[in-house]
Amino acid sequence: MPGKPKRLLNKNSLGWDLVQNKSLYLLMIPVLAYYLLFHYLPMYGAVMAFQDYSPMKGLFGSDFIGLQNFFDFFDSYYFWRIFGNTLIISFLSLAFEFTTPILLALMINELRSQKLSSVVKTVSVFPHFISLVIVCGMVKDFTSMNGIFNEIFKLFGYDGLSMLQKPELFRPIYIISGIWQNIGWDSIIYIAALMAIDQTLYEAAEIDGAGRWQQLWKVTIPCILPTIVVMFILRVGNIMNVGFEKIILLYNPINYETADVISSFVYRKGLIDFQWSYAAAVGLFNSVINLGLLLVANRLSKKVTQSSLW
Amino acid sequence: MKKRQSLAEHLGQGFINLFMIAFLVVTLYPLLHVLFASISEPSQLVAHRGLILAPLGFSLQPFEYLFRNQYILSGLSNSALYILGGVSVNIVMTAIAAYVLSKRYAKLTKFFTMFIIFTMLFSGGLVPLYLTIRGFGMYNSYTSLIIPFAISTFNLIILRTAFEGVPVSLDESARIDGAGHFTILFKITMPLVMPMIAVIILYYALDRWNGWFFASIFLKDKELFPIQVILRELLIDGDNGATMAGNDNADLMMLSQSIRYAGIVIGTLPVLFFYPFLQRYFVKGALSGAIKE
Numbered sequence: 001m002p003g004k005p006k007r008l009l010n011k012n013s014l015g016w017d018l019v020q021n022k023s024l025y026l027l028m029i030p031v032l033a034y035y036l037l038f039h040y041l042p043m044y045g046a047v048m049a050f051q052d053y054s055p056m057k058g059l060f061g062s063d064f065i066g067l068q069n070f071f072d073f074f075d076s077y078y079f080w081r082i083f084g085n086t087l088i089i090s091f092l093s094l095a096f097e098f099t100t101p102i103l104l105a106l107m108i109n110e111l112r113s114q115k116l117s118s119v120v121k122t123v124s125v126f127p128h129f130i131s132l133v134i135v136c137g138m139v140k141d142f143t144s145m146n147g148i149f150n151e152i153f154k155l156f157g158y159d160g161l162s163m164l165q166k167p168e169l170f171r172p173i174y175i176i177s178g179i180w181q182n183i184g185w186d187s188i189i190y191i192a193a194l195m196a197i198d199q200t201l202y203e204a205a206e207i208d209g210a211g212r213w214q215q216l217w218k219v220t221i222p223c224i225l226p227t228i229v230v231m232f233i234l235r236v237g238n239i240m241n242v243g244f245e246k247i248i249l250l251y252n253p254i255n256y257e258t259a260d261v262i263s264s265f266v267y268r269k270g271l272i273d274f275q276w277s278y279a280a281a282v283g284l285f286n287s288v289i290n291l292g293l294l295l296v297a298n299r300l301s302k303k304v305t306q307s308s309l310w
Numbered sequence: 311m312k313k314r315q316s317l318a319e320h321l322g323q324g325f326i327n328l329f330m331i332a333f334l335v336v337t338l339y340p341l342l343h344v345l346f347a348s349i350s351e352p353s354q355l356v357a358h359r360g361l362i363l364a365p366l367g368f369s370l371q372p373f374e375y376l377f378r379n380q381y382i383l384s385g386l387s388n389s390a391l392y393i394l395g396g397v398s399v400n401i402v403m404t405a406i407a408a409y410v411l412s413k414r415y416a417k418l419t420k421f422f423t424m425f426i427i428f429t430m431l432f433s434g435g436l437v438p439l440y441l442t443i444r445g446f447g448m449y450n451s452y453t454s455l456i457i458p459f460a461i462s463t464f465n466l467i468i469l470r471t472a473f474e475g476v477p478v479s480l481d482e483s484a485r486i487d488g489a490g491h492f493t494i495l496f497k498i499t500m501p502l503v504m505p506m507i508a509v510i511i512l513y514y515a516l517d518r519w520n521g522w523f524f525a526s527i528f529l530k531d532k533e534l535f536p537i538q539v540i541l542r543e544l545l546i547d548g549d550n551g552a553t554m555a556g557n558d559n560a561d562l563m564m565l566s567q568s569i570r571y572a573g574i575v576i577g578t579l580p581v582l583f584f585y586p587f588l589q590r591y592f593v594k595g596a597l598s599g600a601i602k603e
Contacts, residue, residue: 122589140546
């Protein structure tokens with residue numbers, strides 16, 4: 001049997017690879033264990049979405065009830081409310097929180113004064129690093145009965161109740177505070193793209209008689225467009241993914257109607273009302289939609305810009 | 311380079327300058343408002359309405375109350391503990407994972423990468439994670455905030471990219487000299503990408519200083535809470551500062567607002583203190599993560 005030892009020694013075989021890189025693979029064991037235990041195991045735990053889970057019976061003993069939890073959710077009064085809120089908040093965020101960093105980057109790029117430009121960059125990034133608890137604490141204070149925003153609103157005949165008690169004001173508060181916190185950080189990538197533009201393009205444009213305004217539209221914007229497209233696609237891929245942390249810090253029963261989103265609903269049902277299975281079903285529904293959107297977005301990104309997440 | 315600027319361009323430049331200065335004011339004012347209010351005389355603060363452009367009198371009374379409060383103190387020391395313990399675990403685990411994933415010559419690496427990236431795309435959700443942690447008996451213990459968050463996949467990818475930039479010849483020659491993977495990782499690879507390691511440490515430390523959500527669901531005893539969860543009770547849950555001040559009611563109404571401002575300052579100051587030194591590094595990390603994936 002001349003073939004066998006040869007195959008064992010074949011450098012392309014998996015066996016050879018395992019022997020050769022044994023010590024490397026051994027290193028990976030704690031890492032794989034971590035991902036298995038804290039990422040994959042909870043994925044398996046999602047089977048409770050199809051059960052009437054009870055902690056006494058456990059994951060293996062609880063009764064399977066099929067898609068009942070999902071139907072309950074789709075039929076419930078809350079479904080359209082939180083589905084709609086998630087979409088509306090996402091679109092508002094796309095319209096304002098996504099676009100303003102681009103404008104900021106363009107303006108910083110037009111600044112002639114190096115000093116002002118670096119001050120703006122330094123100051124605008126800082127709020128990104130402040131914790132959400134603190135930012136929301138500030139929002140709550142400023143919009144409270146005697147807060148500074150309320151004082152301004154009162155000048156225009158506003159009744160002066162806490163602004164977070166007004167459902168119609170929740171979204172503006174959420175978006176504006178989001179812009180305040182993240183505009184500088186989000187603009188970094190555009191500033192980098194702007195700095196990478198070949199200066200000779202501007203010189204050529206100038207020789208051709210283009211003014212600054214024309215240079216902006218004919219040189220600057222086309223040059224950073226690929227970056228904008230990639231960021232936009234990523235954002236669209238996450239459109240059903242409104243984080244619950246800021247929502248649950250700012251919402252209250254009075255503004256649920258405009259504030260409650262899927263993720264905050266899951267948090268409340270699961271971890272406060274202990275409707276484990278129902279919350280897991282809603283969470284799973286959201287995860288699946290997210291995965292689908294992200295796959296589509298990545299595909300699009302590959303097609304449009306030749307760059308993708310993976 | 312002398313350029314002739316038209317009047318319109320001058321006006322444009324002036325407009326942008328003005329706009330940027332207004333932008334700076336809008337960004338900074340809320341922070342200054344809080345700072346000034348926190349060191350103002352509480353009685354003057356309560357009576358004051360509208361903008362605060364300078365401290366109203368001067369008093370450190372709210373800070374004194376906060377630093378006498380046992381939960382603020384335990385919160386601060388818990389946060390320090392979570393940062394020290396957590397970041398150590400983070401950096402060792404992330405470095406090991408990034409090291410293995412950067413060795414593309416090994417066949418299983420590709421599978422490992424997919425195995426890990428998949429967790430970024432899909433998750434079981436909040437409730438199953440919570441029950442898993444409970445199932446492991448980690449509920450209400452320090453470990454619940456450290457072990458389940460040992461690796462951030464995003465940071466792992468940044469570090470792997472950095473490791474891939476280290477010349478392969480370096481670790482080949484070290485291997486010939488008989489060095490093991492641990493030696494290569496900690497003595498050769500990591501020192502070569504020290505700026506990136508610094509970025510990762512900062513990301514992790516900041517996440518841990520700012521994090522509050524998982525602490526609020528995995529911990530039950532107030533003695534274990536990190537500072538942000540304590541601040542959440544103070545700032546968000548409408549705790550009027552009674553537990554913070556431990557004083558009789560007459561003073562309390564007056565002090566509660568000052569105490570909240572002081573709480574915000576305590577939560578922000580450490581970040582502000584490190585910020586000037588670290589801004590450079592953070593920006594670097596943000597870009598390498600965004601572009602090189």
